[in-house]
Amino acid sequence: NGKVSVAVTGEQTGLIQSAADLGLLPIGWEFAGLDSIRMGLEAEKGDDTLFTGELVFQDLAFQNQDSSSMGEKVSLGVKIDGKLDPAGLIIAADTAINLDQGEVLYDRFYFNLKENPFFCSSKWSYNLRGRHLQLSNLRLGLEDILTLHINGSILKRGPDWRFDLSSKIPRIPLKPLFSHFILEPFKTEKPFLSGLDVEGAVAADLKFTGTGAKWTAKGFFRWYKGALLSADHGMSLKGIDLSLPLWYRNRMGKNPLERLKGVLSIRSMNLSLLPEQGLDLSLNAGPNLLAIPSPTLLKVPGGKIRVGPVAIKGLTWTSPSVNTSLTIDSVKIAPLLAGVWNRAVRGTINGKLDPIDFIKGNLKTAGEIRAKVFDGDVIFSDLGASGLFAGTPVFKVNARWKNLSFSELTAGTSFGRIEGVLNGYAKNLEIAHGQPQKFDLLLETVERDGTPQRISVKAVDNIAQIGGG
Template sequence: MRDGIRHRRNATIVWMGFICGMLSLTLPAHAISRITIEAETVEAPSVSLRKVKGELGLDGRVRLQADLRQQGSADWQALTLACDQALRPVPDEWRCERGGLKAANVKLPFSLLLKQGKAAAAQYQVALTLRDASFSNQAGTQAAEKLNADLSLELRQQANGWQWQAALDWRSGELYSQPWYFAEGGHRLVASGYYAGDEIKVDAAEVTLAKVGKAALSGRWQAGSLQDLSIDAAQLQLAPLYHLLLQPLLADSALNKLDIAGQGSMKFEWRNGEPVSALLALNDVDLEDQDGRFALYKLNSHIPWSYDEAQVAQLAYAGGHFLKIPLGEASVLADLNRYSLTMSQLYLPILDGALSLTDVSATRAAGDWHWHLRANLVPISMPVLSQALGWPRMEGKVAAAIPMVTYSRGNLTTNGDLLFQMFNGNISVSNLSMQTPLGAASRLHADVQMRRLDLGDITRTFSFGAIEGKLDGDVANLELSNWQPVSFDARLYSSPGSYRKKISQRAVENITALGGAGAAAAIQRSVLRFFSEFNYKQIGWNCQLRNDVCLMSGVEYTPQGYVIVKGSGIPAITVMGYNHNVGWSDLLARLKRVTEGNSKPIIK
């Protein structure tokens, strides 16, 4: 016998009928063999259903078919929810041993257990097991493969709501939820709380992340917004934590490519929709940027924060480096007062010198950090610094006075000139500004002025051939992108005044290799080949860099080209340049060749 019951009513009646139909499996077989429920449409907050058809049979089969449309989508997708083996072994219990949910890009095989308690207050237990489940959405922001998990839920009705307990054991499988990707299982969640109306409360929860550690949580959501949250996580393993949760959030920052090791702990309190307190502790942490920009070793910290009370933050490290410059051991103390940080002085050892910072302050406003400081570079030996940077050996010391530096919304600017002492002369940097200094797309703008640099020190340092004299220089409108030159207007010229001016034959050859074309040949064809050095009156070289091309000129123009070295006295020599436009990368390659060995001049 086949009986049918067909209703077209609102969504609430449809689902009540579906549940009642499942319970009707307890009736004698001769009463009903199949129940069919249909509805034209069913509306829910996030999805819509149409052409809904549910069938329940006493042969142990349950099936629901419908077209589903997600909120914001115009496309309807076929949906099938079925149980091929539904059992009711004891009263108030229903099992589905072989169930499945299928839709476009969705395949969720499952088993399900439903229990109803016998107490006066309503009680329910649900146990769901997913077996090799897979799904993905059209936007590609959610996906899973071979997901195996167990979910249990217990509900007990209270006066105004429901007391609940839940456990999720993610045993294996891959899961992607933008921006996070979990390559394997082993994670677990156990929680309990209360639900009533628009409020969900988590009284206690424990999250276990495989290879990372555990965290205790509690919280409260009301009307769709987070009201309270407490997190207490101790001795977390930072390497897997970084790759699992933190790195995807730092994709556009300077911390997006780190090698990290060590342990960390954190606490966080959020009350009535506002942060209240926090604590971050690091224990012997090593972190290093994979691009070699910075590193800190044996980093330890105790950084408390409170909305209502001032706190003192402590941070120390045993060493590290910044842009290949080694950093010595240092310890930092800072005052934290709500959303501001201040330090009267900070002394950071660098090689055989140090960076001394004063008037350090930072504050967070309108979602962005703003900070400023003053700095002085205690003299550092140039031989030690040049070795650390992989440069040719330089003599002397470098010292600097750095005026007020301000950082705001990713932009760094200076109020005043940066002053350096190098090569027995002075270098000043003015109008300095930087965007995202440590980011992948960092940009720098500045003007550079050099005065009375010792050409003997410079040419000895870079194995260019000996030149005696003094050099001035101006680099205007310098722009670097990711620390590589994009454009500038550079002018190098002999300093005014009286001093010894000599240039060696090798230096002449190397200048020729960079852009001249007659001096080296003239030397070899004349009596000049017997002289090891020559007198000069003036040296000058200009480069206007645009679109990776250097427009070159010199001391003065001639019908044949331009003068780079203007001779004077006996013996004297004049070095000419004939190539006005030279590719910047080609020019750097030439410079590298002539400084790495006794290069032959390149004549064009």
């Protein structure tokens, strides 16, 4: 009747060894496990050819040369059901892949597949003549952690494969994602992560277009009803709602005028050096760029400061850079020194740092900050830091002071009483571990009519200790 049916089944067929002999497995990797296979084919003249297949591995073990990737007692199942249109040379199929037993380590990422099985399924079609792959609801992820949906097409045009794909992560709790992909893999290297608590739900959508050599990704990452808390660092961010625009391009080109626009809203922001306050920011993104286009007013003890605009460039590169500025206008000193100085200090701080540049863990600034205090002026410039992401960051500053009243400066302190007018500087001051490690210091008194120049014995002793290290 012109109909053909074929069925093939097998167990422990040595499929892994056969794949190794044919060079189908990665060089240097070791594989072992029990396999079973089932295949079926049904063809009839003038009609579609139906096919089915199922491949199962039990107790699968694998390992690369340096043991940075390995798996033990893994259960892997692959299933496909489809048909071939012989006239149009179109294959259409449903495919599913599941790993639901065993343990897998990839670099520093560990997965218990019994607790969080990996799954992947999709409907797809492939036009053999046009070399056109169409994906319909490709769904993959780790159960109870992450799910990703992908739809779109991949098309061969000349020497290049062109793709137009839409991906979506539906709304999921943030805590399991943070634990598996950030906290556990990096907490030894970044100890501060252990004291970090996150809350809320996240989602994302990205559209990928282009070719393998030149492509673009655009979309949004969203954080709903979030919180970021760290008691160790005195940080509390609550009521976070974020729509973060993302735009990546793997090759530089002409920058378009359009921007992706997003927002960040924080109901309550409580940081160690700032009073509690809310925050609302507008965000926009261009190719490899994220910006806060408007200045941001922040309350500080004694007044307000203005930060920005802010531009973050090269976000997806190994060395992103941040450019911004800081303006301080008549901020009162007394509240800033309330926890440091044992009495109220009159005075204000003014100045502007522009630009402020941050790259590769190093901070550089231009401009100066001037404090009118102790009847004189203290001017800070060249504020910066190096190794901010290292274990021992170094903070740097140049400072000079003029016409400071010694009596105002030392009154009520344990340093000892001094009278007179002080000028001087601290050049190339470097501070590490909370202690000065390098500086060029000059302290000099200036004669001033009506101002005595006197110093107590206690102050002399303390100055001698500073000079002697």
